[in-house]
Amino acid sequence: MATRGHPTVVLLRQPACIRSRCQALLALAEQDALPHFSLHPERMEGVADYVVATIRQNYPELRIPYHARWRHFAAGGIDRWGGLAATLAGEPPAETARRRFDLAIVAVLLDAGAGPQWRYCDAGGQVLARSEGLGVASLEAFAHGLFSADPADPLRVDAEALESLDAARLGHAFQHSDRNPLAGLQGRAALMRNLGAALRAAPAFFGAAAPRPGGLFDILAAEARPRGLPAERILALLLEALAPVWPHRLTLHGENLGDVWHHPLAAPGGPGQGLVPFHKLSQWMSYSLAEVLEDAGIPVLDLDALTGLPEYRNGGLFLDLGLLQLRDPALARQSLAVDHPAIVEWRALTVALLDRLAGAVRERLGLDAAALPLARVLEGGSWAAGRRIARELRPDGAPPLTVASDGTVF
Template sequence: MTILPQDYLRTLSSIRDRCYQVYEKAQQGKLCYFDIDETKIDKIVDHIEDLTHRRFSDVSKIPPHSRLRHLGETYEEWRSKQEPGIELARKMVDLVIVSVLVDAGAGQQWKYTKKDGKQIGRSEGLAIASVDMFLKGYFAGDDATDHVDANGLSRVTVERMTKGFQVSDSNPMVGLEGRSQLLNKLATVIQDQPTYFPVTNGIVRPGNLIDYLLDDNNKENAKTIPIEKLWKAVMSLGGIWPARIEIEGVQLGDVWPCTCLGDASPDNLVPFHKLSQWLTYSLIEVIESCLDMTVEGVEQMTGLPEYRNGGLLVDHGLLTLKPEVAKRGGAGADGALPSFEGSDPAIVEWRALTVVYLDKVHKAMEIRFGQKLKLAQVLESGSWTAGREIAAKLRPDTAGPPIVIQVNIILLYPQIKRHIFFIGLIYVYN
């Protein structure tokens, strides 16, 4: 049976398939933007192995890469008060979906002050802020503190989010309006898709995804859920993202043309679905820990092609921008880093190679430790943290990536009438 391009490019299998087509071009010396030195792979694995030993005394107990790592003690507190089961799973899905959607570059200045007075920024700060807002009823129509629902999401405003994220003139946040609008759109999407988010107990909520997964075929005695079923539900959220490439009226999401794969056609498009995979990894952990079930087919998931994982490969010399490409990006003798918009084909090639080399690092780590590891464990143990660590060492002033990704916020949110550029693979990469 022939699968249409617009359907194929939204599947999990298409991500690894197309990224390996880019890798084949690399093996043929036909990349357009990067040179490769595979002798540096061992150096990368050395770094991750050392970091893993520093962070985890028992390799077999490395947790998966998931938003739950950033939610503090919240999950364990909830588990201590509520038995694992369907309602706890719904509650965790509510929180995880909202928390992942607000997890985007907040800017270098923003910090969130916790109850103990400690200030924390970046992804971890956004996570703790999302938990606190959840517990204050920010995302529930009746200000309930035990769920998220469509009514609550629809009434999220910039003013409400400003208060929740502690934003002020002295503590500015990039993309606050975009975060608010994403949550408003989430309300519409879950209301419009009762198949994946059925009404339960009279409420439309993200957590009702659990009821879709546990349909009549799975409620009795079943111990597994296929990854394809979960992925369909995650991809059903596509309506919240800005419109970009489409085929036959179908918005493709985080899918981009790659120059080395030829001229413009569906055959040169490379899918990544980075934020959708980040959400899926997080939902897998919720499902398996709350429901005592196994999600089958997780090996179809890929490494996340974002700037920490990709930056690790560049900073260790495995990937190097071709001189003329670096010059086009503004790299110079004054130390300026190359800079490209997120849609630039150089960034697409970088992301595709990142997916492939994370696979290779995964296999090498299994050999080093003499045991099977999930890719999500290697990401956590981990490639992402190693990318952050070497960035801080090489660029202590910013701790940013070796290649700057510019995102023009007007392209994301046309109603915003000023140009803002900031670093990171954010909403543009859903």
């Protein structure tokens, strides 16, 4: 299935465009020509050493999984998805894969910043925060049929259930209260309803009888060749099929751009001048779905065509270890909107620096990109190291910059 849309919109959905525009901003940083951050490349050696130490601590045998939503479902060493999957023993593998697509897509979309106060107490009494809490809350809501309109088949996601999901019901499932506020609850509920409407409106992607995200598995499985399926195809399908879901911020030629932002120095004179794409959640979703496809016997090819993820743990690692420094330290004491030029700049530098970090980490571990793709560097890795240094520097483990979340930051 060919990717459709205006050529500039299609370009802005390609990981090669993400990478090239972020690398161009990094090149400006090397010339000390960016408005918000200075680059201190001599610190990269220390960052790489810190990440390698974190990898060896977490994965001493270097058996590192992908940076995927499935890791959060196992927070605290509990294989929660495995417990659910055991109840599906005997069903066709393709149907289990559809259910996993259903779950991963909803859980990733619900992963925008939870806020510093929110906590989730799981069915076993374990208290979790941030991404782990959101992931387990999503999984347990899925297990209880929140996203299914069929009481006899709760372990699925369908348009009918999503279209009727309001903030009160979602908040109850996520234990939201005045004393335990989940940031952006209204936005999250609206996002789920948007997803339901998108499923209903596109039977070619999601099926006609009971539209569900798992319909995308059938499309990708049909496109796979004996060698496998390119990772870029997963992302392209997600960005096209889920385009109506993204909040309406920037549009171009009548099409919603999603996680694409203005930066005054981006792509001068090029198509989409001044625009930097990231598609962070869509790429994380792609990594998560790649794992499902591989478990279903479909190899995913060229995973490193996708980029690193520009979020606050990876970006925080570079700030906390001094590789990047704010020109105006006062910004660290403010809550900044996701479209603030400093946040766009920070995210772009994070994407470009993750590629350089991956090379340095592989060199230290004696592994090549095939053995240690970027998805494993992130997991092992830069994301874990970003959390580790944040906890060492700040009692609450908060990131060095605060991004205001409305529950829909992609």
